[in-house]
Amino acid sequence: MSGAAAAMRAGEPSRAAAHRGLLAWVASVDHKQIGVMYMLSALLFFGIGGFEALLIRVQLAVPNNHFLGPDTFNQIFTMHGTTMIFLVVMPMLAGMSIYAVPLMIGARDVAFPRLNALSFWLQLFGGFLLYFSFLAGGAPNAGWFSYAPLSEPTFSISNGVTYWVLALTCLGIGSIAGGINMIVTIVTLRVSGQTIRRLPLFVWMTLVNSFLIIMALPVLNGALVMLLADRLLNAHIFSPAFGGSALLWQHYFWGFGHPEVYIMILPAFGIISEVIPVFSGKPIYGYEFVAASTVAIAFLSFTVWAHHMFAVGMGHVFELFFVFTSMSIAVPTGIKIFNWSATLYHGRIRFTTSMMFALGFIVMFTIGGLTGVSFAVAPIDWQLTDTYYLVAHFHYVLFGGSALAIFAGLYYWFPKMTGRMLNERIGRWHFWLTIVGLNLTFFVQHPLGMMGMPRRVYTYPDLPGWMILNMISTIGAFILLASVLMFLWNIVSSLSSGAPAGDNPWDAWTLEWATSSPPPPENFALVPPVHGRRPLWDLKYPDRADELVAAGEG
Amino acid sequence: MPKAKLAVGLFILSEANFFALLIIAYVYFHAYPGPGPTAASALNPLRTGMFSIALFASSATMILGVRAYRARSHRATLAWLTATVVLGGLFLGGQALEYAGLYRRGVAVNRNLFATTFFTLTGFHGLHVFIGLVAIAIVAALSASGRLAGTEREADAIEAVGIYWHFVDAVWVGIFSIVYLWAWL
Numbered sequence: 001m002s003g004a005a006a007a008m009r010a011g012e013p014s015r016a017a018a019h020r021g022l023l024a025w026v027a028s029v030d031h032k033q034i035g036v037m038y039m040l041s042a043l044l045f046f047g048i049g050g051f052e053a054l055l056i057r058v059q060l061a062v063p064n065n066h067f068l069g070p071d072t073f074n075q076i077f078t079m080h081g082t083t084m085i086f087l088v089v090m091p092m093l094a095g096m097s098i099y100a101v102p103l104m105i106g107a108r109d110v111a112f113p114r115l116n117a118l119s120f121w122l123q124l125f126g127g128f129l130l131y132f133s134f135l136a137g138g139a140p141n142a143g144w145f146s147y148a149p150l151s152e153p154t155f156s157i158s159n160g161v162t163y164w165v166l167a168l169t170c171l172g173i174g175s176i177a178g179g180i181n182m183i184v185t186i187v188t189l190r191v192s193g194q195t196i197r198r199l200p201l202f203v204w205m206t207l208v209n210s211f212l213i214i215m216a217l218p219v220l221n222g223a224l225v226m227l228l229a230d231r232l233l234n235a236h237i238f239s240p241a242f243g244g245s246a247l248l249w250q251h252y253f254w255g256f257g258h259p260e261v262y263i264m265i266l267p268a269f270g271i272i273s274e275v276i277p278v279f280s281g282k283p284i285y286g287y288e289f290v291a292a293s294t295v296a297i298a299f300l301s302f303t304v305w306a307h308h309m310f311a312v313g314m315g316h317v318f319e320l321f322f323v324f325t326s327m328s329i330a331v332p333t334g335i336k337i338f339n340w341s342a343t344l345y346h347g348r349i350r351f352t353t354s355m356m357f358a359l360g361f362i363v364m365f366t367i368g369g370l371t372g373v374s375f376a377v378a379p380i381d382w383q384l385t386d387t388y389y390l391v392a393h394f395h396y397v398l399f400g401g402s403a404l405a406i407f408a409g410l411y412y413w414f415p416k417m418t419g420r421m422l423n424e425r426i427g428r429w430h431f432w433l434t435i436v437g438l439n440l441t442f443f444v445q446h447p448l449g450m451m452g453m454p455r456r457v458y459t460y461p462d463l464p465g466w467m468i469l470n471m472i473s474t475i476g477a478f479i480l481l482a483s484v485l486m487f488l489w490n491i492v493s494s495l496s497s498g499a500p501a502g503d504n505p506w507d508a509w510t511l512e513w514a515t516s517s518p519p520p521p522e523n524f525a526l527v528p529p530v531h532g533r534r535p536l537w538d539l540k541y542p543d544r545a546d547e548l549v550a551a552g553e554g
Numbered sequence: 555m556p557k558a559k560l561a562v563g564l565f566i567l568s569e570a571n572f573f574a575l576l577i578i579a580y581v582y583f584h585a586y587p588g589p590g591p592t593a594a595s596a597l598n599p600l601r602t603g604m605f606s607i608a609l610f611a612s613s614a615t616m617i618l619g620v621r622a623y624r625a626r627s628h629r630a631t632l633a634w635l636t637a638t639v640v641l642g643g644l645f646l647g648g649q650a651l652e653y654a655g656l657y658r659r660g661v662a663v664n665r666n667l668f669a670t671t672f673f674t675l676t677g678f679h680g681l682h683v684f685i686g687l688v689a690i691a692i693v694a695a696l697s698a699s700g701r702l703a704g705t706e707r708e709a710d711a712i713e714a715v716g717i718y719w720h721f722v723d724a725v726w727v728g729i730f731s732i733v734y735l736w737a738w739l
Contacts, residue, residue: 111557180564184557214568222575229674234664236588237579243588243667252575 029113030521031102034120036417038095039410041124042088043488048131049083050484052076054477057441061474063462073458074141075160079130081144082164085264086171087127089402093267094123094178096409097206099417101182103512103519104200106191106527111184115177122174126167133163140164143456145257146227148238148249153231162231165224172217172224179213182206191511193530200510200533201284204291205270208298209263215302216259223252247312254305262301264398266294268405269336272358275408276340278508279355280347283534283546286339293332300329310381319378326376333369337362352506353427357408360435364400368393371446386456389449395442407434407487414491415505419517420498426490433483440476444469509534556710559717566721569682573725576678577732580671584736587668591661593737596668598652605648606730609683612641613723616690616716624709628697635694638719642687649680672733679729682722689715 025033055076059068068076102110110116133139138158142151151161186199186207199207227249229235236242238249269290277284284290307326310319340362349355371393375381384390407430414422448469453460460466504513512519513536514528528535532546584593619634653673656662663673693712702708 112561176565176568180561180568183564184561187560188555188557214564215571218568218572219575222572225678226576226579226674229663229670233670235670235674236664236667237583237670243583243586245582248579248582 029109029117031098031110031113031116032417032519032521032523034116035095035097035099037120038091038098038123041120041127042092042095045083045087045127046092046484049080049088050481052080052083054481056080057474057477059458060460060470062471063460063467065459068458070458071138071141074143074456075139077456078140078143078160078164082130082140082168083127084398085144085260086168087123087130089264089398089406090171090175091123092406093209093264093402094119094175096271096406096413097182097202097209097267098178100413100512101203101206102185102189103416103515103523104203104510105186105189105194106511106524106530107185107189108523110181111188112181115181119174119178119181122170122177126170126174129170130163130167133158133160133167136163145253146249147253148227148230148244148246149240151227151231151249152239154239154241162228165228165231169221169224169228172221175213176217176221179210179217182210183214186210191527191530194511197288198530198533199291201273201287201290202267202270202510205266205273205294208294209266209270212259212263212266212298212301216256216263219252220256220260223249223256226252250309250312251305254308255302257308258305259298259301261397262297264402266297268361268402269294271405271409271412272340272361273336274508274510275354275358275412276343278412278506279350279352279358280343281350282343282347284339285342285345286335287533289335290339293335296332297329300325300332304329307376307378307381310378311385323376323378327373330369330373330376337366337369352411353422353424353431354408354411354506356428356431357404357411357434360431361401361404361408364396364404364435364438368396368398368400372397384449386454387449388445388453388455391455392442392445392449395438395445399438399442404434407431412506413512414494415501416512416517416519418495418498419501420494421501421505422494422498423490426486426493430483430486430490433479433486437476437479437481437483441473441480442476444472444476448473504536509537511535556707556714558707558711558714562714562717566718569721570725573675573678573728576671576675577728580675580733583667583671587671588666590666590669591656591659592668593672593733596656596659596661596672597734597737599734599738602648602652602730602734605645606726608641608648609645609723609726612638612645613720615641616719620709620713620716623697623704623712626704628700631697632694635690635697639687639690639694642683642690642719646680646683646687649676649683675729675733679722679725682725686715686719686722690719 025037028034028037055068056073059065059073098110098116102108130140136159138160140146140156140160140163141158142156142161142164146161146164149155186203190199226235226237230237230239230244236244238244238246240246273284273290303325304322306314306318306322310322340358371389375384375390375393411422411427414420448466451463451465453466460470501517503516505517506513511524511527511530515524528539532538532550534546538545538547615634615637619631619638622630622634656669661669663670693715696702
């Protein structure tokens with residue numbers, strides 16, 4: 001993509017001395033370059049996954065449509081889900097952490113730079129491996145959670161699911177290596193003075209998230225190798241017809257799958273916890289509560305997996321347990337919403353594009369959170385599971401939540417990465433088109449689901465009200481396409497003609513803003529002293545420094 | 555905290571979950587593995603127990619190897635690390651013999667659910683043993699070549715390899731108890 005080449009030139013001018021051109025990127029072990037490559041690969045797959053979403057919406061725009069056949073439709077929604085989760089949201093958030101965390105803790109690089117490069121290349125080629133399936137006889141077609149026995153060779157004849165298994169194993173190993181790298185970096189490479197209670201919240205969230213990754217991804221990998229045995233060695237672990245257990249796959253998959261939901265949202269919480277205080281001109285309200293509630297979410301996330309399986313019929317005791325744990329996750333999450341809102345209160349708010357995306361996040365994520373709580377009630381789940389109400393729910397969480405936070409973060413850190421500001425006027429268009437498109441696309445799916453429209457059907461009969469709601473949803477999807485094109489245009493045009501950013505365009509206070517934009521290969525000539533949570537604020541306003549205020553002297 | 559040791563600790567945490575899943579599958583199907591071989595009918599706990607002693611002993615030689623390195627005794631380091639590789643290799647050889655015997659008697663991975671979960675569990679453990687042997691062999695070769703400067707950082711790296719090796723050993727304690735000793739009861 002043309003943005004990639006431009007970002008290469010703008011991102012690292014001083015690297016040209018060592019290697020030139022593409023080799024400077026392929027051979028790189030620099031966390032900034034690897035972080036940018038993660039984000040670019042996520043953008044590439046975002047384009048592909050978005051195209052698949054549009055195919056789905058075109059097919060569903062009118063009843064009894066035959067634009068895509070059922071086989072193709074199965075492949076497309078499987079690839080859309082798998083792509084957006086594993087090749088877009090995870091690498092995008094990983095890239096942001098890899099780029100920003102070493103800068104935010106005043107480090108030269110991550111703890112293991114070569115391992116970092118390995119993680120990225122496993123990620124990229126894992127993605128290629130997944131898409132190679134299209135050329136090798138058909139893409140995976142059993143949905144992003146590949147429920148057995150549909151994913152067994154008896155029912156899924158093409159090699160698609162096998163490619164899905166191999167690609168996800170590849171991605172999983174890369175993610176685990178990345179998680180280990182992040183934890184070791186944060187634990188061992190912090191600049192002196194930056195205690196665990198002074199860590200920027202984005203770093204806190206990355207730390208907790210990395211623990212989730214190293215605990216949850218091996219669960220997926222374990223399940224995957226067993227599915228691979230079924231597919232390639234004629235084993236029957238998940239095949240009920242031969243004495244295996246399809247239910248075991250569900251427990252395994254959601255044992256991974258629910259923590260995975262938080263893997264895709266915790267770093268987003270971190271971005272919001274940086275952006276909102278900076279553009280409110282205030283420190284975050286209740287720092288300890290934001291950090292501690294994240295730890296609580298991480299622990300709880302391993303105890304709720306079977307709420308994806310209420311329809312299986314596990315018996316009342318188990319159901320009650322999972323109802324209770326799932327509902328209790330709303331408490332630490334609600335604490336965060338409260339903290340962000342309280343940070344806004346009495347703040348001097350600057351409505352930058354980044355801030356607007358962060359505010360959009362709070363509202364949209366809350367909608368997705370509320371429908372999520374409704375699903376924790378088992379009888380509601382029995383009624384609505386596998387309908388479009390569920391599709392609406394998780395798109396509010398993943399698009400309204402993770403994606404809006406990612407946009408907030410990209411507008412926030414783009415000046416640091418490139419030395420250029422993104423255009424605020426285009427950014428506003430991008431924001432409003434996103435909000436309108438997102439709500440048109442997904443809000444109508446709530447009533448559609450309540451009316452009984454199942455997910456994953458390639459077409460539907462002309463029932464009263466179904467067509468108009470589906471048509472609205474499809475129109476919304478095309479508005480989202482316009483918003484994404486707006487964003488890409490903003491990136492490309494700002495790389496060449498954006499206003500110079502300077503070191504600290506937002507008047508922010510974490511360490512990454514103390515160095516030049518883009519930072520030199522060694523990151524810092526001199527790391528400022530850290531006596532509190534806002535080192536650059538303390539440096540700028542020594543008479544109002546946080547520690548003085550805390551001590552009652554300010 | 556040294557970077558290498560912390561990283562290996564986290565890796566072990568991750569790998570423990572991976573093995574937990576394989577063990578759960580084995581236990582889950584233990585009662586109803588389908589017609590065909592079971593742990594009680596197919597396995598020889600005594601013989602595997604002998605080879606297991608070699609693996610357990612290799613943890614001790616690994617500890618001695620790390621200790622020798624910290625004491626800057628290069629010859630002793632090389633000797634203990636070589637002993638570790640030999641003992642680990644002995645264990646893998648025993649596993650290969652066991653697999654060959656099972657295969658001759660028609661116990662292949664797709665025979666029934668006992669066979670599948672037995673081979674995935676012990677096979678992935680064997681793979682971890684093999685990776686550990688490669689790592690220890692590299693450390694031993696570096697030590698023999700005299701390229702190591704004897705720094706604290708190197709000692710930590712060697713110790714990190716050792717920690718991984720003890721983990722592989724500990725997993726085998728679990729697998730041996732659940733697969734072989736349970737069959738004997």
